[in-house]
Amino acid sequence: xxxxxxxxxxxxxxxxxxxxxxxxxxxxxxxxxxxxxxxxxxxxxxxxxxxxxxxxxxxxxxxxxxxxxxxxxxxxxxxxxxxxxxxxxxxxxxxxxxxxxxxxxxxxxxxxxxxxxxxxxxxxxxxxxxxxxxxxxxxxxxxxxxxxxxxxxxxxxxxxxxxxxxxxxxxxxxxxxxxxxxxxxxxxxxxxxxxxxxxxxxxxxxxxxxxxxxxxxxxxxxxxxxxxxxxxxxxxxxxxxxxxxxxxxxxxxxxxxxxxxxxxxxxxxxxxxxxxxxxxxxxxxxxxxx
Amino acid sequence: xxxxxxxxxxxxxxxxxxxxxxxxxxxxxxxxxxxxxxxxxxxxxxxxxxxxxxxxxxxxxxxxxxxxxxxxxxxxxxxxxxxxxxxxxxxxxxxxxxxxxxxxxxxxxxxxxxxxxxxxxxxxxxxxxxxxxxxxxxxxxxxxxxxxxxxxxxxxxxxxxxxxxxxxxxxxxxxxxxxxxxxxxxxxxxxxx
Ligand SMILES: [Zn+2]
Numbered sequence: 001x002x003x004x005x006x007x008x009x010x011x012x013x014x015x016x017x018x019x020x021x022x023x024x025x026x027x028x029x030x031x032x033x034x035x036x037x038x039x040x041x042x043x044x045x046x047x048x049x050x051x052x053x054x055x056x057x058x059x060x061x062x063x064x065x066x067x068x069x070x071x072x073x074x075x076x077x078x079x080x081x082x083x084x085x086x087x088x089x090x091x092x093x094x095x096x097x098x099x100x101x102x103x104x105x106x107x108x109x110x111x112x113x114x115x116x117x118x119x120x121x122x123x124x125x126x127x128x129x130x131x132x133x134x135x136x137x138x139x140x141x142x143x144x145x146x147x148x149x150x151x152x153x154x155x156x157x158x159x160x161x162x163x164x165x166x167x168x169x170x171x172x173x174x175x176x177x178x179x180x181x182x183x184x185x186x187x188x189x190x191x192x193x194x195x196x197x198x199x200x201x202x203x204x205x206x207x208x209x210x211x212x213x214x215x216x217x218x219x220x221x222x223x224x225x226x227x228x229x230x231x232x233x234x235x236x237x238x239x240x241x242x243x244x245x246x247x248x249x250x251x252x253x254x255x256x257x258x259x260x261x262x263x264x265x266x267x268x269x270x271x272x273x274x275x276x277x278x279x280x281x282x283x284x285x286x287x288x289x290x
Numbered sequence: 291x292x293x294x295x296x297x298x299x300x301x302x303x304x305x306x307x308x309x310x311x312x313x314x315x316x317x318x319x320x321x322x323x324x325x326x327x328x329x330x331x332x333x334x335x336x337x338x339x340x341x342x343x344x345x346x347x348x349x350x351x352x353x354x355x356x357x358x359x360x361x362x363x364x365x366x367x368x369x370x371x372x373x374x375x376x377x378x379x380x381x382x383x384x385x386x387x388x389x390x391x392x393x394x395x396x397x398x399x400x401x402x403x404x405x406x407x408x409x410x411x412x413x414x415x416x417x418x419x420x421x422x423x424x425x426x427x428x429x430x431x432x433x434x435x436x437x438x439x440x441x442x443x444x445x446x447x448x449x450x451x452x453x454x455x456x457x458x459x460x461x462x463x464x465x466x467x468x469x470x471x472x473x474x475x476x477x478x479x480x481x482x483x
Contacts, residue, residue: 064464067424075424112464131465133425137350137390144353144427153449154470197353201430202467204460217426 050099052251054090055119057129057205058083058102059215062109067134069220070227076107078230079130085240086130096248116168116208126179126247127209132230133219141226142195143187146215147176148207149200168210175212179250183214186246192238193218212250216243339365343376346438347389348431355435355478356389373402373444377412380439392435394421400456402440408448409471412436416455424463433466434475441474449473 058079060066066075087100103118104110119127133144148169150158158167169176184198206213218239220226229235340361349356362375377399383391396417403411422432437450449471453459459468 060464066464067428112460131426133427134423135425135427137348138352139350142353146426151449151470151473195353197427199430201426202470203426203465204467205464207467215426219425219427 051097052126053099053101053122053124054126054128054247055101055103055122055124056083056086057115057119057127058104059129059131061104061107064109067132069132069134069222069230070224073227073231075132075134078132078236080104080107082236082239082243083130085236086243089240089244090247098247098251112205113165113208115205116210116213119213120168120208120210124211126250127206127211127213128243128247129203129205129213129215130243131215131217133217134222135219136221138195139221140194140219141192141221142197142219143193144197144199144217144219145180145184145187146199146201146203146206146217147180148173148209148213149202151202154202166207169207169213172209172211172213176206176214178253179212179246180214182250182253183216183243183246186242186249190238190242190245192242339363341365341372343379343443344439345376345380345384346392346435346442347380347384347386348392348435350388350390353427355392355431355438355475356386357479358384358386358389360385369444369446370402370404373404373410373440373447374399376439376443377402377436380435392432394418394423394432396421400453404447408446410440410444410447410450411453412440412450413453413456418452418454419459419462422462424465426465429462429466431478432462433468433472434478437472438474438478 058076060074060076060079062076064076066079068074069078083102084105087102090096090098090100101118101122101124103115115129116127135142150170155167155170180198184196187193187196203215206215220230340363342359343362344357344359346355346357348354360379362372362379364372364375367375381393381397381399383393393414394417396415398415398417400413400415401411402413405411418432422428433452436452440447440450451458451471452468461468
């Protein structure tokens, strides 16, 4: 084999190229690690910015329309619309430090268990499921606030068969009750509903949630007037603000100086009870305390 | 030959007529027959006797269940038959003006079974889901109207589980967990003055 000048040139090029290649490799490595660091930092600041995570669950969706108000207005539409407004309110105020995630952002099917699973996945602090009901009787605008409920036999059985998923919420009932109380206070203080009921019930989609979890169901008589009201943007914004008040009060409950402190914001319960008494004669409030 | 047959036939007729006549005339047999007759009548009457049930319907006035007491036929029937009759009355709906029905239109009770642990299984037809308006409150009031009606009147039943078409279902309309059995609910009762 004859050593030609062409080969020598190639060898020289190769030798010269080695440092350049090394340089390039290290550069790319550096830029990758820089990217990683930047991402980490972004995530850190994201976490710093949002000290709370709220998962809002617009009830029903897709094939499941939920309750129907009149011929055209479906519960699934109302829940998504209200959830979006609540998200918008929170997102527009960065000082709230609340990161909001919706379990669905469009009209889609979403299995009941998926809803709490999304909240668990995001390690949410709060899970709020939004529903609307159409009640023929009692024909009052009313807000029902539900927290999960387990029977003692059920707890025993679920533990025995190691059904950890459905047991999840049983470890957070105290927080959920507190969260529900703050929502209840905000709803009562708003005066937007003629009746407010705080109830414990075996709500299916709350059972898998491993955080404070509450369902609200705003119930209305299925009148033309109410359907128009429910469809109105103004009314939905009003509902969103009431829920936000409850959420913020709960999150700030330990800060007594907070502007959202319930002691300074809310009317005394006695006054509310008096108003209710005038409306129905007897108290209609159903409370299920342990 | 023909004459002989006629005579035989006449003898049989006369003989049996005499026998019936003496039987009816026998005072001892008459008493026992009347006793038997009255016993049968009595039994039928008792089987038709009524028992009273407290039926839990939704109250129009508040967020609660109200009670309507009704007399239901069949005091002497079995426990499960009695429960079925009580639930049939619940399905019919209330007569009191301040109460509303809690069971969707067209719903039928397919059966009621009681296991040895005191858990009753109330098996309803598909209309229970199909015609239910939905909502957490709506489901709650439907479930407890059944549960409270059964347990209040038949304390042998400790808990009630709802089945649809013989099967366990997750929920009626996506809210309350029907995989569990329910106990009597005290807190949904209307506060009577
Ligand atoms: Zn719903």
